[in-house]
Amino acid sequence: MRDRVTASSIGLVFFLSILQLSACVVLEQLQEPSIKAAAPVDHGDFIEGTYWALIIGTDMYSRMDKDKQLTVARKDAEAVAALLVERYGFQKEHMVELYDESATRTRIIEAFNSLKQRLTDKDSLFIYYAGQGDHEGDKPEVSFGYWLPSDARLDDPASYIFNSQVSDYWRVIPARHIYAVVDSEFSGSLMGRIGRLGKGAIKELYQEKSRWVLTSGGHYPVPDVADKSKNGHSAFAWHFMRVLEENTSPYLLAKDIAAPVAIGVSAEVFGLLPRSAPVVQAGDKGGQFVFRLKKEFQKQIP
Secondary structure, eight states: OHHHHHHHHHHHHHHHHHHHHHHHHHHHHHHSOSOOOOOOOOOSSSOOSOEEEEEEEOOOOTTSOGGGOOSSHHHHHHHHHHHHHHHHOOOGGGEEEEEGGGOOHHHHHHHHHHHHHHOOTTOEEEEEEESOEEEESSSTTTOEEEEOOTTOOTTOGGGSEEHHHHHHHHHHSOOSEEEEEEESTTGGGGBOOOOOOOHHHHHHHHHSOEEEEEESOSSSOOOGGGGSOBTTBOHHHHHHHHHHHHOOSSEEETHHHHHHHHHHHHHHSTTOOOEEEEBTTSOOOSOOOEEEOOGGGSOOOO
């Protein structure tokens, strides 16, 4: 009888040990980060790696006066994010979206750091920033601009994100291409001082590293009217999205977006001229960010 009980006890202990080990394995799996580095994507053509996006849109500034609050920045950013997913195949799990109270200085810096760790030299990164911007200095050649995150404090530079910090991150993020569209004041200090191409030429441009920015203006304030509604969006955002929506070519280069946006915006908003150029000292090698249109939206050529 005692032997039978002893055998049963040993069996029970063994069973409980296995159960405990299984529970530990399950717990370990649950504690792993839910977002991992993206697996390589086969696009069926010369496009390599994964398309990532950082989308920032801020209307509300909790530590600033009412005149610093915006009305359409968040809506613009959300619409751009939706367009990237719908027409250009961006995946939501590869998008970092920061709106209003989430778009703090800490969260934006954390997003850049996370992208620096997760992207590879085959990936492409699209950045959209819609929010307040400002600058220090009276002359473009000696002034410096900055973004105002949602928790920025007036006259407190420690709460800003300077354009030089942004370009530094773009230099060290190991993506092949980074293309930023910035709808804020004084964003022109990010820039340096450049017909449709065939697939072979586009492929060659794609191979080289690029760091480009499209801004809503230069080294000056954006006119107040520029933030007024055009079908519920700023004039700059509306014309940028129109280019993405009307494109039917399989590949859309960043350089081909600037001209129609500049023409459309400048015709409607006096004193506002969008510009596009390589980012200063961020590692641009003459390449181009390539938007890859989903097949169902491509124009079929007989």
